């Protein structure tokens with residue numbers, strides 16, 4: 450009998466892992482890391498609940514670490530099968546997994562110094578060489594064509610519009626001559642966003658797994674271009690710098706796209722733009738090269754001779770630490786985009802230490818800011834921010850733009866589901882905090898009258914009924 454077990458992203462937004470069993474074989478859809486609180490991160494160290502050596506295949510929806518970051522550990526603990534993903538997801542993972550390993554190693558070193566780890570000596574969850582070993586197990590499958598994994602499992606990927614390479618999956622399980630269609634939403638992107646295609650909607654599902662990250666929220670409706678132009682112009686007129694903490698995948702490319710467009714339309718001056726993150730530079734190159742993911746507008750730009758719509762007039766890509774530090778000497782108006790997006794680490798810290806004390810400057814926060822992060826403290830009006838063991842006075846203007854999210858808001862999720870005519874036998878809501886899950890469950894029950902379950906961590910369900 451076909452069965453699904455929720456090994457992550459159950460009543461929380463990270464750790465996506467769904468185990469499918471049929472005909473004595475097993476397939477893991479996504480293999481994400483738990484992130485956030487210490488309690489959640491501790492789950493990465495617990496036994497998986499299934500012996501990795503008994504899993505036959507892994508199939509990925511997209512490259513984000515909360516969907517792929519457990520892969521090195523899975524391989525280290527005995528998984529020997531292929532990891533199926535499309536080319537863009539594979540190339541992003543080749544950047545993100547070693548970076549994740551590097552962060553795990555740093556955490557272990559830090560714990561060793563502070564002497565608070567349970568492991569003696571403190572160990573990383575996995576190492577950079579272990580991430581490289583996991584990458585060797587990747588097998589690239591077609592972006593959108595159906596693919597047969599085994600007699601039990603076949604998959605058809607569709608555009609999810611969330612990040613480069615992101616897919617939702619139509620998985621057909623065949624057992625005893627009977628076919629069951631399971632739809633995995635992965636993470637659903639937004640409609641009418643530049644660069645990537647809109648999410649394609651599913652039309653039928655026997656069982657549906659739907660993400661609910663923004664299940665209780667809508668994104669602000671204001672025009673990104675108007676707001677961004679206003680922020681850039683006000684900062685430039687004061688003679689200040691605009692500092693933007695941004696995640697390397699997706700957000701940095703969207704910002705570059707909008708800044709480029711505003712420059713072309715002469716709505717903002719040509720300012721030097723510093724992209725100060727080696728990861729972001731590499732990811733931007735991938736965004737430019739994967740034409741199969743580009744929407745019509747973006748493809749048309751490239752055709753009309755706008756060869757570099759992800760680059761501004763005067764862009765400086767800084768890879769080395771020396772180049773990064775040299776940005777501190779720039780005294781004329783400029784724009785600095787650097788990671789991490791929530792000011793939890795990375796080069797953004799030294800830019801903020803330099804720019805926060807000056808009231809001419811602006812810090813623009815463009816993504817979700819988790820509780821306790823530097824970004825959240827700034828939003829809450831902190832007068833000082835602790836950076837590199839120093840209390841830095843906050844005099845720069847702090848502004849926020851919520852429109853650049855990569856996740857569908859509540860009504861966009863409902864829109865994505867709206868073409869399913871026959872109600873699924875069961876809908877499982879995953880990848881959300883409790884309020885978001887409850888809110889989306891109520892909305893689906895009210896609007897579509899479908900049965901909806903919010904599964905628990907490690908809960909299993911029979912898919913043959």
Ligand SMILES: [Zn+2]
Nearest residue numbers: 511513611636
């Ligand atoms: Zn994602």
